[in-house]
Every structure is written in structure tokens, then in C-alpha cells.
Amino acid sequence: xxxxxxxxxxxxxxxxxxxxxxxNALTGSRQKVANYAGVTVEKKEGLAExxxxxxxxxxxxxxxxxxxxxxxxxxxxxxxxxxxxxGEPAPDVILCxxxxxxxxxxxxxxLELKTTGRPLVFVLNMIDIAERQGIEIDVDALSRxxxxxxTATVATRRRGLDTLLEIAxxxxxxxxxxxxxxxxxxxxxxxxxxxxxxxxxxxxxxxxPSRPDTLTGRLDGVLxxxxxxxxxxxxxxxxxxxxxxxxAAPLQDLTEAGFAALGAAATAGLPTGWMQGxxxxxxxxxxxxxxxxxxxxxLLFVFILLLEDSGYMARAAFxxxxxxxxxxxxxxxxxxxxxxxxxxxxxxxxxxxxxxRRDRLTTILTAPLMTCSARxxxxxxxIGALIPERTVGGFLSLQGLVMFGLYAAGILSAxxxxxxxxxVLWRGGSEPFxxxxxxxxxxxxxxxxxxxxxxxxxxxxxxxxxxxxxxVLVWALSTWPSAPEGAExxxxxxxxxGRIGHWLEPVFAPIGFSWExxxxxxPGMAAREVAVAALGAIYAVGGAEGDLAGVLSRxxxxxxGLAFLAWYVFAPQCVATLAVVRRETGGWVWPGIMFAYMLAxxxxxxxxxxxxxxxxxxx
Amino acid sequence: MSSDALRAAPGSAVRLGDMQPGFRGVIxxxxxxxxxxxxxxxxxxxxxxxxxxGFVEGARVEVLHEGPxxxxxxxxxxxxxxxxxxxxxxxxxxxxxASA
Ligand SMILES: Nc1nc2c(ncn2[C@@H]2O[C@H](COP(=O)(O)OP(=O)(O)O)[C@@H](O)[C@H]2O)c(=O)[nH]1
Ligand SMILES: [Mg+2]
Numbered sequence: 281x282x283x284x285x286x287x288x289x290x291x292x293x294x295x296x297x298x299x300x301x302x303x304n305a306l307t308g309s310r311q312k313v314a315n316y317a318g319v320t321v322e323k324k325e326g327l328a329e330x331x332x333x334x335x336x337x338x339x340x341x342x343x344x345x346x347x348x349x350x351x352x353x354x355x356x357x358x359x360x361x362x363x364x365x366x367g368e369p370a371p372d373v374i375l376c377x378x379x380x381x382x383x384x385x386x387x388x389x390x391l392e393l394k395t396t397g398r399p400l401v402f403v404l405n406m407i408d409i410a411e412r413q414g415i416e417i418d419v420d421a422l423s424r425x426x427x428x429x430x431t432a433t434v435a436t437r438r439r440g441l442d443t444l445l446e447i448a449x450x451x452x453x454x455x456x457x458x459x460x461x462x463x464x465x466x467x468x469x470x471x472x473x474x475x476x477x478x479x480x481x482x483x484x485x486x487x488x489p490s491r492p493d494t495l496t497g498r499l500d501g502v503l504x505x506x507x508x509x510x511x512x513x514x515x516x517x518x519x520x521x522x523x524x525x526x527x528a529a530p531l532q533d534l535t536e537a538g539f540a541a542l543g544a545a546a547t548a549g550l551p552t553g554w555m556q557g558x559x560x561x562x563x564x565x566x567x568x569x570x571x572x573x574x575x576x577x578x579l580l581f582v583f584i585l586l587l588e589d590s591g592y593m594a595r596a597a598f599x600x601x602x603x604x605x606x607x608x609x610x611x612x613x614x615x616x617x618x619x620x621x622x623x624x625x626x627x628x629x630x631x632x633x634x635x636x637r638r639d640r641l642t643t644i645l646t647a648p649l650m651t652c653s654a655r656x657x658x659x660x661x662x663i664g665a666l667i668p669e670r671t672v673g674g675f676l677s678l679q680g681l682v683m684f685g686l687y688a689a690g691i692l693s694a695x696x697x698x699x700x701x702x703x704v705l706w707r708g709g710s711e712p713f714x715x716x717x718x719x720x721x722x723x724x725x726x727x728x729x730x731x732x733x734x735x736x737x738x739x740x741x742x743x744x745x746x747x748x749x750x751x752v753l754v755w756a757l758s759t760w761p762s763a764p765e766g767a768e769x770x771x772x773x774x775x776x777x778g779r780i781g782h783w784l785e786p787v788f789a790p791i792g793f794s795w796e797x798x799x800x801x802x803p804g805m806a807a808r809e810v811a812v813a814a815l816g817a818i819y820a821v822g823g824a825e826g827d828l829a830g831v832l833s834r835x836x837x838x839x840x841g842l843a844f845l846a847w848y849v850f851a852p853q854c855v856a857t858l859a860v861v862r863r864e865t866g867g868w869v870w871p872g873i874m875f876a877y878m879l880a881x882x883x884x885x886x887x888x889x890x891x892x893x894x895x896x897x898x899x
Numbered sequence: 900m901s902s903d904a905l906r907a908a909p910g911s912a913v914r915l916g917d918m919q920p921g922f923r924g925v926i927x928x929x930x931x932x933x934x935x936x937x938x939x940x941x942x943x944x945x946x947x948x949x950x951x952x953g954f955v956e957g958a959r960v961e962v963l964h965e966g967p968x969x970x971x972x973x974x975x976x977x978x979x980x981x982x983x984x985x986x987x988x989x990x991x992x993x994x995x996x997a998s999a
Contacts, residue, residue, distance in 0.1 A: 345951040350944075384978050385953055468931070468943065471950040479957070488979075496981070497963075504974060506967040598983045602968040611972075712945060712988045713972055714952055717981035 286327070287452035288337045288369065290360060292393060293377035294386050295343030296591075296718045298405040300324075301435035301727050302377055303340040306445070323356075330445050336452065339371065345385055347392055348465055351636060361396060362463065370398060372452040375444075377403045380410035380417065380432065381493070381719065383486060387478035390426055392466065397459030399451040400428040403444060407432035409719075414490030421485040436724040496591075496719045503595050513599055517618065520583045531575035539568030554759065562755035565813075567748060574736065576622045576653060581735045582728075584615060584630060589723035594715055601713050607695040608702030609646070610639035611713055617643065617694065620650035624857045628864055629738070636711045642701050644864060645874055648857050649694035649850065651687045657809040658848050659686055665829035666841035682845075689849045693881065757802065758814070772818055777802040791847070791883060792840040792890035804853050811853075839893035846889040852878035915960065915975070916990035922962045924994035929954050932991050945988060952984075953977040954992050 291299045307326025324340040341360055342353035349355035356365070363370025376393055378386040393400055404410070404417060423430040429447045433440035466474070503509050543564045550556040587593045593615060601611030609617075612634045620627030627647045634640040651659075663679050670678045758778075763771040772778050781799030788798050796818045804811030812828075819831045832841070852858075852875045861871040912927060931946045954960075954977060963981065964974040972985045 346947075348947065348951075350948065382980055384980060385951070388951075466947075468946050468950060471947060472955060475950065475953075475955040500964060500974070500981075504964040506965070510967050594983065598964075598972060598974060599967060601972050601983075601985070602966050712948060712985065714948055714982065714984045714988065716952070717974055717983055719981075 286335050286337045287372040287449070288339060289328075289373045289375055289448050289452065290339045290341055290371035291375050291377055292341055292357060292361060292389070293343060293403075293405075294345055294379065294382075294389065295716065297343070297377050297379040297382075297386065298435045299340055299343060299377045300731075301724070302375075302403070302405060302433065303338060304727065304730055305435045305438050305441055306338050328445055330449055331442065334449050336445065336448060345389060346466070346471075347389075347396075347463060353632075361393070361398070362461070370396075373399045373401060373448050375401050375403050375448060376428075377405050380404040380407045381413060381415060381489075383417075383482060384478065387426075387481050388471070388474045390428070391474050391477055392463070394427065395461075395463045397461045397463075399454065399458075400426070401444070401447055401451055402426055402428050402430045404430065404432040405435055407440070408434045408437065409493075409721075410489075412491070413493055416487035418485045422481070425481050425485065436727055493719055499720050500595070500717070503592070504598065509595070509599055513596055516587075516596075520580070520618070523579050523583065528575040528579050532572055535572045535575065536568070539564055539571070543568075557759055558752065558755065561759075562752045563748065571740070573623050573653065574740070577626050578732065578736055580619055580622045580626060581732055584619065585728050585731055586723055587615075589721065589728060591718040591720045594717050597715065598717070605713075607698045609642060609695075609698045610634055610636065610711065612715075613639065613643040616647055617650055620647040620652060623652050623654070624648040624650065624854065625860045626735070628857065628860050629735075631864065638706045639711055641865065641870065642698050642705075644861055644870065645701060645877075646694040646698045648852070648854065648874065648878065649690050649697060651690040651849075652808075652854075654808040654854065655686075655848055655851075657812045659683060659845065661812050661815070661829060662832070662841050662845055665832035666836060666838055686845060686849055689846075693849065697877070697881075754802070754810075772799060772814075790890075791886035792837070792843045792894075793847075793886070794836075794840065797836075797840070797844060801851075801853065804851075807856065808848065808851055808853055811848075838898040839890050842893050842898070843886040843890035846885040847882045850878050850882035850885055852882065911995045912993050913996065914990045915962075915973075915992035915994055916986040916988070918962045918973075918989075918994075919970075920962050920965055920973075923997040924960055925997055926954060926956050926958045926960060926992055926994050928956060928993040930991040930993060932988075945991065949988070949991060952982050953980055954982075959997070960992070960994055 291303055293299050303324060303326065306328040326338050328336045328338050330336070339360065341357040344354045344357045346354075347358045347361060349358045359365045360368060361371065361374060374393055374396070376386065376390045378390070390400065390402055402422065404419075410417065417432075419430045419432070429451070431440060431444050431447055433444055503512060543560045546559050546564060547556060550559060584593075587596065596614060597611035600614040604611055604613055613631070616627045616631045616634070618627075619630055624647045627650070628644050631640045631643045631647070634643060663682050667679045667682050672678050672681065754777075757776045757780075758772050759775055761774060761776070763774040773782075778799055780802060781795050784798050785793075785795040796815070799818055800811045800814040802814070804814055815832070816828050819828060819835075836844075858871040858875060861874055862868055865871070913924070915924075918924075929946060929949050931942045933942065958978050959976075961976045962973055963976055966972050970986070972983050973989060974981060974983045975989075976982075
């Protein structure tokens with residue numbers, strides 16, 4: 281199929297006007313998501329088919345208020361519209377998508393889009409809500425004033441799509457009479473003039489709502505209330521944690537059992553030897569250890585999508601802005617950091633909601649310090665083995681207290697790191713926080729499921745493409761060379777990983793790590809919780825963690841155990857996180873910086889903890 | 900233009916960044932912030948952002964809510980749209996109080 285023969289239609293509009301919903305409705309499942317060359321902005325395109333068989337190539341672009349780009353996302357929108365992207369011709373038609381209940385700003389954008397000389401179609405989306413509110417729009421007057429066809433749609437109900445496609449195809453067919461591209465970076469005076477023109481347009485073509493939306497105002501009265509609003513936000517967070525940790529558990533057990541069964545079947549079906557090891561310990565166990573987080577991640581995304589689609593997310597950012605701002609983080613960093621308690625991978629993926637590049641990078645760099653669920657197996661094992669089951673202060677469990685301390689250490693160090701990044705990396709004042717607070721909406725279930733499916737697939741395919749090869753590499757390092765006949769001790773001691781462990785031992789001696797602990801860190805490179813399995817293999821005990829805890833409690837000095845815990849507060853070992861940072865930042869520079877600073881902090885923290893503990897006689 | 904606008908309406912011109920919830924007014928000027936008030940963003944950039952969010956001379960503004968800590972940021976209605984912004988940036992929006 282020759283794609284270049286199919287006219288290209290670009291969707292441009294303010295954030296939250298329903299562009300993505302419209303894109304999904306127009307293209308159905310015929311879409312692909314890729315990255316624009318050289319930038320990290322997601323590029324979504326798909327094919328729409330008219331009843332008569334004609335086709336249009338639809339491109340969804342990041343939301344913007346102006347072609348004057350403020351963020352990398354907006355720069356993509358500008359460059360795509362102006363045909364400045366390498367290998368991407370300017371679109372044949374621009375669909376300017378508008379939230380019909382909120383036309384003021386988008387009319388100014390439409391006037392700016394007109395200056396590019398490209399054929400324009402003005403789409404009054406969310407016309408259902410406008411009708412409900414009794415907003416009257418004189419489509420003919422608007423069309424005349426804009427010099428472009430105007431049509432109404434309801435993206436979530438698939439209303440008005442055929443007419444829209446018909447108009448777009450007709451506009452594309454008439455592309456021969458393109459106007460000249462007169463667009464230039466608008467000055468403040470230009471923006472003022474365009475606003476004036478847009479306001480005149482509004483006055484002549486739009487009658488204000490006869491039944492204005494009062495729900496949003498009433499809800500905001502509660503949800504943005506200085507006390508009640510914060511309490512509700514905390515309640516929602518509690519519910520989210522509850523969901524991620526308690527409700528996901530049965531599904532996780534099921535996933536785990538599934539992979540265990542798969543492993544057992546493969547063990548039975550394959551002849552003993554390295555092939556079996558590769559498939560069972562490398563592939564199946566490797567992918568399983570990542571996919572076991574899928575239920576948590578899906579639940580988390582359900583919450584986040586619900587909060588986003590309903591319009592609440594902007595309110596959460598509003599409530600948290602000052603609290604986060606103290607550490608130099610943007611209000612919008614709140615949700616990505618929260619997500620990172622489950623797993624830093626979806627957390628880092630959701631930093632896309634932060635439009636400023638610096639704020640986004642700060643958030644990405646600090647997200648892995650949140651105690652993700654992969655650390656929990658490590659914490660549980662070491663705490664269970666080394667911290668006595670005692671109560672302190674009458675009712676507090678010492679073990680629980682240590683666990684809480686580890687979480688708190690993660691949060692506090694994230695705030696401290698963000699603060700330092702602000703002071704060292706990008707000095708100067710903070711970026712302005714300016715954000716539209718969209719009207720509340722009841723989330724559309726079909727739209728939600730589709731978005732959820734896309735996120736789930738992104739996670740699964742990443743597990744396949746990036747994590748899998750690395751798991752195999754780590755497995756190979758821990759397997760070869762194999763132990764000689766009649767060798768003493770665990771086989772892993774003779775492998776490349778074991779040798780590296782012995783070789784690195786002097787480096788880790790100052791922080792109280794034995795060579796066994798160092799070896800466990802190496803397969804643990806793939807994912808933090810793999811360290812538990814590695815310790816099991818090293819101490820050659822059966823899978824039962826109880827036994828392993830017993831061995832550790834006899835063999836590890838308390839000071840070393842505490843240092844190991846301190847290490848894992850910062851431990852940079854998570855291939856999935858580093859890979860997603862590479863993807864989101866478009867290179868190895870930022871994952872490199874992240875790895876280096878986390879490694880340095882891990883070493884420093886373990887060093888301090890070890891020496892303080894020894895000084896207190898816990899060695 | 901900003902100082903002219905301030906002088907043109909003596910006594911009644913106020914800065915959006917100083918206002919409390921319940922205040923209603925009309926924008927008489929959007930200033931280009933001077934020096935450090937602009938933070939990391941250059942002054943023209945901030946002025947443009949304010950303009951692009953609808954803070955433009957003649958727009959009606961109502962302060963709706965303020966943040967839980969230090970009353971910052973604020974949520975305001977600009978014509979028909981709700982926008983959240985920090986008081987620091989809102990200092991560049993000059994208004995006169997609406998009569999009723
Ligand atoms: N009632 C109604 N809701 C819509 C319509 N189009 C989109 N939405 C909802 O508006 C919200 C924002 O849509 P989205 O596509 O994410 O906006 P984008 O930021 O422009 O991509 C979502 O909750 C959609 O379900 C519509 O035509 N009618
Ligand atoms: Mg979108």
C-alpha cells in the first residue's frame with residue numbers, strides 16, 4: 281500500500297478537547313504508536329476509511345495552546361503542522377479540534393493555524409455537552425468568519441464522524457490551491473490582536489450557555505477546599521495503595537503460579553542441560569519476574585486513567601503544587617512519583633503529563649527512589665532474618681518500624697535529590713505552574729479500556745524486547761563457566777558472576793558486604809527482587825524463604841544486613857527502569873546519570889550505616 | 900504600557916496575585932515581569948503564556964479557590980475557563996474590581 285498517496289490529516293487542539301478520543305474513534309484499531317525521529321514524543325497515526333473506500337491517514341498531535349512551542353511535545357505539534365519534521369510532509373488537512381463548551385482559546389489557535397495556509401476544518405467536539413448546557417453555536421457564521429468548514433462531533437459516541445471524514449477528504453482533494461505559509465512566531469502584540477479577533481468571533485457566533493455547568497463549581501468547592509480537599513486526596517491515595525497492594529495480590533499469585541507451571545512443564549519437556557536452564561531459569565523465570573507486576577500496573581493505570589479522564593488530576597496537582605514545590609518539583613510530578621511506589625516504569629512513563637522538560641527530567645531522576653514493589657521481597661527477607669520480633673514503645677513492632685523507615689528514607693531522599701538537582705543542574709527560579717482546570721466529566725468506559733489496553737501492551741512488549749535479552753545475559757553470566765566436577769560450594773561461585781563477585785569483594789568490603797552479597801547483586805541487576813532468588817542459589821537452600829532467612833540470620837552480621845537494606849533504598853539495579861528512562865529521554869545520558877548517582881548514594885548510605893552500626897557494637 | 904495602565908486607574912488597580920477567593924475584576928493590563936520576578940522563564944515568555952491562557956486585557960476574572968498551604972497557587976475563572984496559577988505569576992495581571 282502506498283502511504284504517500286493517502287492524504288494526511290493532523291489533529292490539533294488544546295489539551296483535553298478530546299483529540300485522542302476522536303483519533304481512536306476515527307481509526308479504530310488501525311493505528312500504530314511510534315516515536316518521532318530524534319525526539320521522545322509519541323507519534324500516533326492510523327487509517328480512517330470513508331464508506332466509499334477512500335482513506336485518510338490520521339495523526340494525533342500533542343495538545344497545545346499555540347504553535348509557539350513551550351515544551352518538546354508542543355514543538356512536535358508545531359513542526360508537524362509546518363512540515364518541518366524530517367520525512368514528514370506537512371499535513372494535507374488540519375483538523376482543529378475544539379471543546380465546544382470552551383471556545384475562547386481554541387478560536388485563537390484556529391486563527392493562528394489559518395496562517396499556515398493549510399486547509400483547515402474546525403471540529404466542534406463534545407457538542408453533546410454543549411447542547412446539554414444550552415450553548416448555541418451559529419455554525420454558518422463561525423464557518424464564514426473562520427473561512428473554514430465547521431462540523432460537530434461527539435468523539436465518545438461516534439457522532440458526526442462520517443460527515444467529518446467527508447469534509448476532510450473533500451478539503452484534501454482541493455489541496456492544489458494552498459495558501460502561502462505566513463506563520464511566524466507570534467509576538468505578545470500578535471497574541472493580543474488574535475484574542476481580540478477571537479472574542480469578536482465568539483460574540484457573533486456563540487450564545488453563552490442557558491444552563492451552565494454548575495457541577496464543576498460545586499465539586500471544586502469540596503475537592504479544592506484547603507482542608508477537605510487534602511483529606512479527600514489522601515483518602516484517594518490510600519484507596520489506590522490498598523488496591524495496588526491488596527487487590528492485586530490474588531492476580532499476582534495467579535501470574536506467579538502460571539509461570540511456575542510453565543517452568544515445570546518446560547523442565548519436564550526439555551532435556552536436562554543448558555538449553556533447559558536457558559528456557560526455564562532465563563526466559564520463563566525472567567519474563568515471569570517482570571510480568572508478575574502486570575496486575576499491579578494495570579490497577580494503577582485504571583486509577584490514573586479514571587483520575588485523568590474525570591478531570592481530577594489537575595486538581596491533585598493544584599493541591600500538591602506547594603508541597604512538591606518546596607523540593608523543587610512541579611505539582612504535576614505528584615502522580616508519577618505516586619505510581620512509582622508500585623513500579624518506576626509506569627511512573628516514568630506517566631511523566632509525560634509534565635510539559636516542561638526540566639521538571640520532567642527531575643521527576644524521572646527521582647522516581648526510582650520511591651520504594652517500588654520489587655524492593656519489598658528484599659526488605660521482607662532481610663528484616664525477617666535480622667531484625668528481632670520485638671515491640672518498642674509498648675505497641676510498635678520493631679520490624680514494621682524498620683520497614684516504615686525504609687519507605688520514609690526513599691521519600692526523603694527523593695525530595696533531597698530533587699532539591700539538589702534544582703540547585704545544581706538547573707539553577708534559577710522554578711518554571712511557572714499554569715494549568716487549565718477542565719470541567720469534570722464521567723469517564724467513558726470504552727475509551728478507558730482502550731487506553732488501558734495500550735498501556736498494558738506497551739509494558740508487555742517492553743518486557744519482551746528489552747528485559748528478556750538482558751535476563752538471558754544475566755542468566756548466562758551466572759551459569760558459565762560451570763563448576764568443575766566435585767567442586768565445593770554453590771555452582772554460581774564458579775560462574776562469571778561469581779568471579780566478578782570475588783573480584784569486586786575488596787570494593788564492597790568497606791560497606792560490610794561479603795562476596796556472597798556481592799554476587800547476589802549481579803543477577804539482581806535485571807530486577808531488584810531477583811537478588812532474593814540469587815541469595816537462595818548462593819546459600820544453596822531450597823526455595824523456601826524461611827530457610828534462607830534462617831541461614832542469613834546465622835551468617836550475616838547485623839551491621840552488614842542493615843547496610844544491605846540501606847543499599848537497596850537507592851540500589852540502581854533495575855534494567856527495566858534504565859531502559860524506560862533511555863526511551864523517554866532519547867539517549868543513554870540520563871539513564872547513565874541516574875545509574876551513577878543512585879550507585880553513589882547506595883554505596884554512601886551502606887557505608888554510613890555499616891560504620892555507625894559497627895560503632896554501636898552491632899558488627 | 901504597564902505603568903501607564905497602573906496610573907490610569909489610580910487606587911482601583913490591583914494585582915491578581917494579591918487577591919482572595921471571591922474577588923471579581925476585569926483585566927486592565929498584563930505586564931511583562933521585570934527581573935527576578937520572571938523566575939526561570941524569560942519575561943516575554945511569561946507574558947506570552949499568560950496571554951495564551953486567556954489573561955488578556957478586557958477578560959473577566961474571578962478568584963475561585965486558593966491552595967491549602969500559604970494560599971498558593973490560586974484557581975481563577977478567566978472568561979469561561981478555569982485556570983490554576985501561582986500567585987507569583989499572577990502578580991503580572993493587573994485588574995480593576997468589577998462594580999457588581
Ligand atoms: N461527553 C463527551 N466526552 C468526550 C468527548 N470527546 C472526548 N471526551 C472525553 O473528554 C476527556 C478528554 O479526552 P481526550 O481524548 O483524552 O483529550 P485530549 O487531551 O485532547 O487527547 C476524556 O474523558 C474523553 O472521554 C465528547 O465528544 N463528548
Ligand atoms: Mg491526548
